[in-house]
Amino acid sequence: MATLTKPKLQGKRHRLAKPELLAPAGSLEKLKFAVHYGADAVYIGGQKYGLRSNADNFSFEEMKEGVEFANRYGAKVFVATNIYAHNEDIEGLEDYLRSLEEAGIAAIIAADPAVIETAQRVAPGLEVHLSTQQSTLNWQAVKFWKDEGLPRVVLARETSLEEIAEIKLHVDIEIEAFVHGAMCSSFSGRCVLSNHFTDRDSNRGGCCQSCRWKYDLFVDEGAPAYAPEDDKFTMGSKDLCMIEHLPGLIEVGVDSFKIEGRMKSLHYVATVVGVYRQAIDAYFADPEGYELKPQWLEEINKAANRPLNTGFFFDTPGAEDHIYEPEDKAAPYDFAGVVMAYDESTGVATIQQRNHFKPGQEVEFVGPNGTFFKQTVGDLTDEAGLALDAARHPLQLIRMRTGQSVKPMDMMRKRTVK
Template identity: 40%
Template sequence: MGLQTPELIVSSGSLAEVEKLFAAGADAVTVGDERHALRAPGHFDLAMIHSAVQLAHDQGKKVYVLVNALLHHDHLEGLEEYLQQLAEHEVDAIVFGDPAVFMTAKRVAPQLGLHWSTETTSTNYRTIQFWAKRGATRANLARELSMREVIEIKRYSPVPIQVQVHGMTCIFHSKRKLVSNYFRFQKRYREEREQPLFLKEHVRKEQRYPVFEDLHGTHVMSNEDLCMIEHLGQLITSGVDCFYIEGNRKSIAYNCQIASIYRQAIDAFLQDPQAPLDPSLLSELQKIQPKSYPLGTGFYFKEQVYWKRR
């Protein structure tokens, strides 16, 4: 039995980027509007989503819409209509974390694919089995899992699983506008708001954690970009279904180059699983990587140690 070709998915912030990402080798894109999407790279209204779907389906590609925000009562207003319109535009799936979105979609737009993605609690196969029994069609795994845990989940998951293989990860999210409140307190909000913001460690001063705000609050991102290009073979061999590239806070040119590099690496491994990674691909990736963001493998090979106070 041959190896399965994983789906390559990249987040997109504009229609121009969608078109270029497909040309670069992406199989699917994630998009979203600012009201319902958490950390989408750009705002897609319904007309843009419709155009993206047409562009994708003409090429046999897919569009997944982020509806993964932490929704309060006021955000539930209009949710039914929004999901119905997404279904009418024939999006391939929505990405959800809130059960309110799941229940509403099942009721008013049952044809929508449902990709469960909490980013924090998708850490074991029993929870995935729970959602799969109720109609979830994919599980996007938490970023804090080790390679061993990902492989174990894949073994027992009744639905396809998706893992991130490249880009920033979110390490903290608050619904509060912490940055705006801070600058208001400092009375220099207007002057500093547009400048890039970072958190710095007290001990490791060279490490900087990007901070940004949007409609859904404050987000603190990882100080390095996840990069699993040298370990794609292990994920493919284990049967992982979908690879995700997070393009947030990156340029269109960078994201397209990254998509192309990963496309080539995936195809080369499937053609000859015994061949090592083409060193020119890794070299090209390292060449375009911003100097301020080192590359790393996240938690895939990192043992988490918790100290217990005696």
């Protein structure tokens, strides 16, 4: 990854404040885990007007439950309403926004000026944050949106660290930036490959990620570029990871660190949020003595879907920042179970199965605030106390002795067997 170079800019520096850690939540369960593992806020999708139509988007009742849970931790819930609306999308928008306000949603994330103006007019209790879909890259555009009454701008993923510093010097506004997760191989949000290939509109929530498909590749005159047994060609980008450069992001004044991944797994959300939470807290506990811990990188890699880089923060990504053939994850692990309860008197945990595991396998337990230990799985029983040779049924409740005490919502994972 790139090394940190501080922007050479003159002027009043933005007052350092502890940035918000903003996590994705593709379902109610993921929302609860994101908050439990340290998110200050989560962003979700409703059943209309968002760009992740294939996520487990929230009903209004689920939103209310999510808000109540988040509030117990002092966290907020934002809703992505970031489509570019066509005429037929406008009907029902006012009622939808009022319902979000009534559900206790703190803010919407919007790109379309029609959605923004409507929210300001009919749901004044909702903050409006400008979505990254607006591709905002310069301080004058940021100032325009501030003048329109928006308290926060989510910058384009293509914004550099130096550009962020200059924006903060010119405009007193909250800046939100993606620090982790998938990147777009096109200019973010402006791709129409999905539209052409599958009739699914990327800018209305239907992106099929066709850049990550496997393609046949040909040279001049139609000759194959590789043998039939070779890997197919893809053109997806590597994933963003800024865990090694948090001090630089903090020093230039980024107000909200955003993690991508409403379609990602529960294990991904909890693991990545937990690492960034630890790193942010460690920096503010001792800025001068702050050091990146190797175990944070190890944890990130255990949840990584793809190879990682630093996106556009330090330079423009080149050919080396894209994936042209299948690559293994850095450290492949499977999410095996969630701790539901623990009996201190017996040392036995009740675990909800999420992936096959059996006696004799080595597993890891992880939880908020750096909880971590390894052990070998011993005897397993079901709820009735009957012995099991494996935990093979999804969501089955399994009882097993753990090497250390565990807590509800701790996770258990195992190394993938190839």
